[in-house]
Amino acid sequence: MRACYNNTTLYISCTCHKQDVSAFRAKAGKRNVDLREDDHVELRLTGGDGKLYAFIVSATGALRDSRDGDVSWNSSAKTGKQVFKHAWGMEIAIPLADIRLKPTPGTRIELNVIRRRMHANETSMLAPEGKFVALKFARPPAWLEPIKDVRPRGAIRYSA
Numbered sequence: 001m002r003a004c005y006n007n008t009t010l011y012i013s014c015t016c017h018k019q020d021v022s023a024f025r026a027k028a029g030k031r032n033v034d035l036r037e038d039d040h041v042e043l044r045l046t047g048g049d050g051k052l053y054a055f056i057v058s059a060t061g062a063l064r065d066s067r068d069g070d071v072s073w074n075s076s077a078k079t080g081k082q083v084f085k086h087a088w089g090m091e092i093a094i095p096l097a098d099i100r101l102k103p104t105p106g107t108r109i110e111l112n113v114i115r116r117r118m119h120a121n122e123t124s125m126l127a128p129e130g131k132f133v134a135l136k137f138a139r140p141p142a143w144l145e146p147i148k149d150v151r152p153r154g155a156i157r158y159s160a
Contacts, residue, residue, distance in 0.1 A: 001113050001126070003135060005096070005103050013091040014041045016059075016115055038062070041090050042114040046132070047099035048107075057081070057090045075099075105139040 001014045016039070038058035047053050047067075053075075056064040061081035067073040075098040080091040096103055110132035115124045127133050 003111075005137060007103055008096055010094045010096055010099075010101070010103075011091070012043060012094070012113075013089060014113065014115070015087050015089045016041065016117075017087045018117075037118060039088070039118050040116055042116070043092065044112045044114070044132070045099070045135070046110040047101060048109075049100040051100075053099050055092055055094065057092055059083070059088050059090075061090065063092075103137050105137055107137040109135050111135045 001012065003010065003012045005011065038060065040056050040058040043053075043055045043057075045053050045055075051068045054064075054066045054069075055075070055077060057079050059081060061079045063077060063079045064071065065073065065075045065077060076095050077098065078093045082089045099109075101107065101109065111126070111134075112132045113126040116122070117124075
């Protein structure tokens with residue numbers, strides 16, 4: 001699992017290794033359908049408003065999202081998926097406004113990532129059920145900061 005962010009979006013990607021990707025279950029193709037029969041990754045995180053947000057992404061890229069258990073709530077998150085020889089991967093882009101977060105250094109959210117392999121009846125988690133790990137927004141590294149004393153000349157552009 002990897003996570004990063006910009007001013008507007010939280011990006012999370014997961015790679016789910018499998019010995020035989022042809023054995024995984026992936027049928028759901030629509031949004032907000034029941035994904036309990038598909039292999040999937042579930043992200044549970046706390047938003048800036050203290051509510052619990054859940055984003056479930058199946059191996060087909062289908063999304064089911066909820067806020068405090070209310071599945072009628074819809075985010076504007078975007079998903080993607082990729083199937084490899086011995087793995088499948090999912091990506092999700094969650095708008096920070098949807099989960100009421102401001103990306104300021106030091107802001108923390110609580111997160112758990114749950115992978116369900118339905119054909120094998122197997123569940124793995126980043127933290128035990130009902131527990132979370134802290135995900136802390138950090139200041140960008142110094143090499144990403146603009147260079148302050150450089151003045152552009154002609155057609156030359158300067159950046160960090």
